[in-house]
Amino acid sequence: MIDYDKKKSVLITCARGNVPYLTQEIEQLGYAVESSHETGIEMFASLRDTEKLNLCLRTAFNVLYLLKKFACRSPNELYREVKSIDWENIISPEEYLSIVTSANTKNVKNSVFASQKTKDAVVDRITEKCGSRPDSGPDRDNIVINLYWKDDRCWIYFNTSGKKLADRSYRKLPHKAPMQETLAAAVLSASGYDGSMSFINPMCGSGTLAIEAALIASRRAPGLLRSNFGIMHLKNFDKESWYATRKEVALNTRKQLPSRIIASDIDKKAIIAAKKNAQTAGVDHLIEFHVCDFSETPLPHEKGIIIMNPEYGMRLGEEKKLGEIYKRIGDFFKQKCPGFTGYIFTGNKELSKQVGLKTSLRLIFFNAKIECRLLEYKIYEGSKDDK
Numbered sequence: 001m002i003d004y005d006k007k008k009s010v011l012i013t014c015a016r017g018n019v020p021y022l023t024q025e026i027e028q029l030g031y032a033v034e035s036s037h038e039t040g041i042e043m044f045a046s047l048r049d050t051e052k053l054n055l056c057l058r059t060a061f062n063v064l065y066l067l068k069k070f071a072c073r074s075p076n077e078l079y080r081e082v083k084s085i086d087w088e089n090i091i092s093p094e095e096y097l098s099i100v101t102s103a104n105t106k107n108v109k110n111s112v113f114a115s116q117k118t119k120d121a122v123v124d125r126i127t128e129k130c131g132s133r134p135d136s137g138p139d140r141d142n143i144v145i146n147l148y149w150k151d152d153r154c155w156i157y158f159n160t161s162g163k164k165l166a167d168r169s170y171r172k173l174p175h176k177a178p179m180q181e182t183l184a185a186a187v188l189s190a191s192g193y194d195g196s197m198s199f200i201n202p203m204c205g206s207g208t209l210a211i212e213a214a215l216i217a218s219r220r221a222p223g224l225l226r227s228n229f230g231i232m233h234l235k236n237f238d239k240e241s242w243y244a245t246r247k248e249v250a251l252n253t254r255k256q257l258p259s260r261i262i263a264s265d266i267d268k269k270a271i272i273a274a275k276k277n278a279q280t281a282g283v284d285h286l287i288e289f290h291v292c293d294f295s296e297t298p299l300p301h302e303k304g305i306i307i308m309n310p311e312y313g314m315r316l317g318e319e320k321k322l323g324e325i326y327k328r329i330g331d332f333f334k335q336k337c338p339g340f341t342g343y344i345f346t347g348n349k350e351l352s353k354q355v356g357l358k359t360s361l362r363l364i365f366f367n368a369k370i371e372c373r374l375l376e377y378k379i380y381e382g383s384k385d386d387k
């Protein structure tokens with residue numbers, strides 16, 4: 001059995017660009033980050049710690065608990081090493097198993113073959129010890145094992161998340177070009193949003209930014225929205241511990257927000273989708289929705305943060321027409337939003353020049369493979385020199 005309280009190396013993965021926000025979240029939970037990479041961080045944690053990490057982290061993809069690391073120069077060596085792990089104590093023969101491989105080595109012809117060898121080693125060991133074996137395939141709803149093979153070294157992890165934590169299960173209606181939930185959480189963190197100031201999200205689309213803001217403001221852990229995690233499929237899954245952690249985490253939730261969250265879109269269908277998604281996330285009562293042009297979005301007296309994610313011409317819309325929209329966003333900020341901090345999240349550098357205001361900060365993010373920027377505009381009362 002995996003000892004629930006044994007601290008081991010844990011790899012927490014995330015999207016490129018999200019590491020600083022993930023690090024901040026982990027530190028706020030009271031853990032220390034040992035090292036960071038382009039797409040994740042390493043730390044020491046027990047399986048019991050991974051319960052909280054899975055439930056609370058907003059910007060992470062997967063929480064991976066190290067089972068074994070070893071030198072490895074061939075697929076046969078991989079098979080031998082993987083088979084030496086006591087899988088019969090980790091996975092029940094009734095379970096379903098999926099292997100996720102990332103191979104950057106000359107020692108294997110492709111990652112599919114490495115996955116196959118790993119799967120064979122696991123099921124052969126369980127068959128020998130238990131007389132039957134788990135099913136296997138691509139479905140990540142059950143046991144997920146991650147293999148990293150870099151040059152002559154391998155790492156085998158038990159994936160305590162299972163499916164990516166980005167999949168919060170509230171977005172039933174995606175509408176157009178939706179932002180990934182973990183990216184929205186990272187963008188909010190980069191803007192300094194902590195729920196204490198008002199948050200305005202014109203062009204809200206399916207509502208991801210507003211919903212993530214409502215989750216942050218209500219201190220609701222995103223993992224509470226999900227009922228299935230990889231750790232729940234462990235042979236010695238500690239049900240009592242898991243539900244106690246869920247309960248403890250849920251105690252932080254607050255029902256009333258100190259500030260308003262306003263989301264709008266010109267498309268009625270977007271607002272229908274956003275409302276439905278917010279309802280699924282249990283935060284629809286915390287967001288005020290409006291169907292209107294972005295420039296007509298009602299703004300509260302108390303100042304705060306405005307984030308807009310206009311189309312940027314790669315997947316939707318045309319660059320020329322969009323140029324006019326970006327120019328109008330600049331005018332909206334300048335004329336109607338003094339005292340607020342405005343942000344534009346875009347993957348199109350040329351279009352962002354049309355805004356015509358000076359940025360106070362530019363941060364790089366990745367929306368899948370597209371390099372994007374979060375542009376910050378401090379909008380001062382009566383400022384004339386921001387052109």
Ligand SMILES: C[S@@+](CC[C@H](N)C(=O)[O-])C[C@H]1O[C@@H](n2cnc3c(N)ncnc32)[C@H](O)[C@@H]1O
Binds near residue numbers: 205309312
């Ligand atoms: C890229 S999508 C936003 C996606 C959103 N971040 C999400 O996660 O679903 C851009 C949105 O801007 C809206 N839009 C386009 N022109 C607009 C305008 N003039 N005023 C308000 N909304 C507009 C579109 O209807 C679309 O929903």
